[in-house]
Amino acid sequence: MRETYGTHASAGLREARRTLPCRPADARRTVRQAVADGCGARTVPCDDAALEDALLVTSELTTNAILHGGGITGFDVDVDPGAVSVTVCDRSDDVPVVHDPVDERGRSRLGGRGWPIVCRLARDVSVAGLPCGGKRITAVVPLG
Template identity: 45%
Template sequence: MTAQHGHTADRATTAPPVTTAAAARDYARSVVRQRWDSASRTAREEDVVDLLLVVSELVTNAIRHGDGLAAFEVALAEDGVRLTVHDNSDAVPDVAYGRGELPSGGHGQGYGWPLIIRLAREVVIEPRPGGGKSISVLVPLHARP
């Protein structure tokens, strides 16, 4: 199904089992190219690069800090792509709702959450039934002129 401008959202598609950030990036890119792009619009490459950076950070965080990646979903929206990463940890990162400030002088967390906050919108973190959490973000996409 090709997304059209009139659609506000598409149902989420759960990626085939992914165990790496690279596999999640490949899947997210394929969803954009096969279902967001159409004869009347194509996502700007710089927006796709932003999307792939956010995918990398979310999936890597789930693997490294979230006791493993439980699932990865991609849903199309009229104005972008909603990513949802499910992990196995109940812990919510302290910086998840921050302002996107970069760590200074080697103190604090890394660059992942500041990057996510700067590139994505509508960050939602919810507990999963049975444990763990789901992190959902909207990454805006714009059509090439």
């Protein structure tokens, strides 16, 4: 069984509609509920550490969309046995980049660690441009 939660315009009819998250906390709450629903139906393993990884990935993707992407324009969560897929869309065509944590003068930079965290915790990450501009980032995080 697959549980799907979505708020993007291209989301299918089978999805439960939610309000588009404006804050990372709203997105985390949606992911937590989707995983809890899957666990309640006993179709998804319930590993607390894996859920925390999925929530951290959700925070990073939504924060980056707000700070660097012009805001969240779409958000989807798919839960299937063994993984949660989090998709965040934003207005920017720019793909995420990794910055050196130290600048050219040897000083520590603020920020710049979110994308490496996403890439480390997810088993699959994809970035795709959207037809009307912007991008869609999907990260698949194992749940058990």
